Amino acid sequence: MKADLSRDTYRRHHHYARVLMQQGRVLLDADWNEQVAILLEQTRSLAADLIGPHGGPGDGFLVTCPDDLLCDLEIGRGRYYVDGVACELMPEVRCPPETDPAPVRYTTQPDFPFLKGEDDPAELQPGMRYLVYLDVWERHLNYLQADHIRELALGGPDTATRAKVVCQVKAALLGKEDDEDGDLGCDALLDTLVGTELRQPRCLRARARVEVPSDDPCLVPPTARYRGAENQLYRVEIHTPGTAGGAKSQATFKWSRDNGSVVFGIRSLQGAQVKLDSLGPDRARGLKEDDWVEIVDDFSELRAMPRPLLQVDAVDRVTATVTLAVPEGFSIPVFDEAATTHPLLRRWDQPSDAIPVQESKWIELENGVQVWFEQGGDYKVGDYWQIPARTAVADVLWPQETGPDDMPWPKALPPSGIRHRIAPLRRIELDEDGRVTCGEDCRCVFAPLCALAGENVVNPPQPPPEETLVPLGTIEFERETATPSEASIAVLQANSARLREAIAANQLSRVDLRSIAPEEGEEGVGIAQRRGELVRKAYVEAGVSVQAIPPLKISAAASGEPRVESDMVLNTPEAGSQGDVGVAVRVPVNDVPGVGDVSAERLMAAGIHDSLALSRLDEEALVQVLSTPGGRAFPHNRAVEILREARKLSGKP
Known part of the structure; x- marks a missing residue:
């Protein structure tokens, strides 16, 4: 989350149940953000424990293959859960309501934009096989990306930000060697194609560099290691994916001393000239020459395709116009004031372009803050770590462990995000003309609990039926x-x-x-x-x-x-009968405990077909029905037991 935060204090392994406010204390953003995180984690864990890795009701995210579509799919509207996270694809509420909202298509889904007029690697290709899956993650939005969150009554200031659940339907290409016979289950196949990469270890350590002690009282204390004048929340974020050795591609990172929260709304971008909404509230959160910036919009974030960093060449503080140093032959996007993808400039604070990831060595950021990338990482776009730096202790707040020579050593921590959750949806195959054939539906579909229980559910009281x-x-x-x-x-x-x-x-x-x-x-x-x-x-x-x-x-x-x-x-079958309050449960008489085959035949011959009708009888009437005509009488104690079970099943006392 690239918000202006003091730090992120939530750690699942602490097992905290809640945050308690105390009277007369300073309120911190970290405390209340942790409270929200505790509740959110508990809710999602409960849903995941009950539902499983993924599942949902009805046709939510059902992938279908209409005959009139080429290289495209339709996605069912509804709700689906992935690792307990609720994913929704619902039509916008309109007045009057839409009776038949337009279907959602793979190429026009709201949170996974496609390149227009260009080849897009996400497009389905004729003659290929795919496993369609759902990728779920959280996207941070500030007031420049979601203007409606500002309160105009206060003058529209930047207050709180938001985190949005992004649900993207994607297609993983199946090669000839990938489960050609269809022996692998959908979950195992998706884990092979996508899940393995998401689980690759990529860990980081952080510390403040130890300085040579000084006797000069005008300098920072001899024990100081962080030399910054302000408390900061450093953010280290992967810019280019890959590995440190470059086996795939050379991974790079960027960093910010303000958690990447310094942003400027773009009003227009033509060539190297960028007209901004403002240049920031002050010098610390403003722009100056030689700063490094990134052009960000909805497309680049939703497709995890960050654009190269550019350096600020000049700043016109009167017109809030910035000139970027654009390398020759380099292409940058064009935006005007009618742009709907919420373009903005994000400032990063390293004094150069994105920095190559080097593993197993300390890399200095600034003011004594250093990071160490663990060996063997496979780095993804958007992986980030947050490093709180505090002047009071002249150090960074980072958990420690016992290291070499039994000395304290910074722990290697996985990234704080972005956490991707995935679930398979359907196997598909395209012919040479691009017509799509749907294969196995990989979703886990369940009915509501009341539907699962069927007639054995006692419904809430209803008014007597007409x-x-x-x-x-x-x-x-x-x-x-x-x-x-x-x-x-x-x-x-x-x-x-x-x-x-x-x-x-x-x-x-x-x-x-x-x-x-x-x-x-x-x-x-x-x-x-x-x-x-x-x-x-x-x-x-x-x-x-x-x-x-x-x-x-x-x-x-x-x-x-x-x-x-x-x-x-x-009366109607669902409505019960006069004298019953609400909806009564009806179980066939042969399913009532104590009723045998012969007894069931006699009951049905007397017009008593279910537990509700049986529960209306008294003991004498039941004995009369079940007794042999002109012969043996039915035991009275068994009749009492049968009626007790029938009334219990019917929800009657």
């Missing part, structure tokens, strides 16, 4: 008897069939019966009762649970009509 009343056909009887009329027998059969359909669809809540007495008085009510019980028995034989038919409603004779009326009360 019920639908469906009238059934009226059963008419011979006058003053309990014998249905000939026409009503067919109606009774049709009603039973409709009830069976509602039971099969898991919609039937209950059946309401109303019997009309043929005449007033006790005798008429008795006839109405017998008629209703006849219809009730027919419905039970059709599969309706006894408990689903409430007590009959006997209506007084109004005109002496000899009939029985009935209605189906329906």
Whole structure:
């Protein structure tokens, strides 16, 4: 992070849980940045432990190969996690919302810009095979790169900065010798192609040079080693990738005494003339002749393609214009005030061009600060180390270990960043015309926990569902008897069939019966009762649970009509039934502990198909259903156990 920091104090191996503020103390940026780092590391570690190295829901970062695209891919919108870091590819929220946002393509993805009108090494080539993967890292942004973070109410000053999660879909070329038969898994293949290089050791030691003691009281104390007049946070950053020996290419580095935070917004750049927003707040954080600068914009940072350093030839402090010493034949980018890639000049403080990396020797920066690159490093663009230097101790703050001759020796530390996290997405192959064929989908896709658990999840309380009343056909009887009329027998059969359909669809809540007495008085009510019980028995034989038919409603004779009326009360399968609060769980009766095959058949024959319907019964009703007709009674204690398990599964007390 190239912010104006005092130092970075977070170290994972300290296992700190939080930072505690104390009253009346000075507030430091390092303390609160460490608090954020502690919480972020805990959150990401938890996600990685639960999800694994990578995974996500739905179609997030799903790579597809449409027939109408040549040398290009489509990337699914959504979310994916890599080592616990959430990667998002979401459409911008608009009003009104977009119903069908345009798909994201490999060559137009937001965080991985391609060269326009030129050959780009990231382009897919016809006739080649690739492993498409996701590269995730954090990019630091200041107010020049994200203007919206400034508070205009305060005059728009430079306050806090931001760190953004960058998610880049890349393609690793597969040679003929790289898993030609497809035997390697995606993760192992990606580790072979990319991961090995990311794990190469590249370590650095730092110290302040030991000086010859002096007796002059006007000089710094004899024990002083750092001779700077100010506290500084030195930043050593790899500029050109490679190795120290140059087997690949000669690695170089640059350094800054202000953590690389001294930057100047570019308003226009034409040739060697750079018009800046300002020349800085003061001389210490300004520009002067002979300073070395780097032209930076979104493209160079997102593609990890730093431009060569240039020296300042002249500074016009009236017009805030800088003239750069551009070598003959050297090409630099052109920017105008309409540029959208946020160009800026970044000042580096070494007195020369980028410095070649030399291993196993001390290299002096300034004021006694020295660095040592460990043997065998493979250096990547953007690798950086931070070295706090403090005047109070005249030294740098760097951890020590026991070295040669049992003397203290600076520890060799890996870079503080940039940390890249990778995950495979898909294998692809291009034919000679550039048409892409998608192979194995390498993502780890998971459903939400509720979907994984399925019906065994007790959902949160919901309002009781609305019920639908469906009238059934009226059963008419011979006058003053309990014998249905000939026409009503067919109606009774049709009603039973409709009830069976509602039971099969898991919609039937209950059946309401109303019997009309043929005449007033006790005798008429008795006839109405017998008629209703006849219809009730027919419905039970059709599969309706006894408990689903409430007590009959006997209506007084109004005109002496000899009939029985009935209605189906329906609900949706997901909504439970009247009397249940919220959504109830439904488990098939044969999965309820204690219910055997024979018992399950008898329950289903009685219209009881799931644990919810079973849980509505009482012990006596269950014993009656499970007992052998005219024979052996079902044990009462087993019925109690079955009901207990059914109510537990259904989330009912």
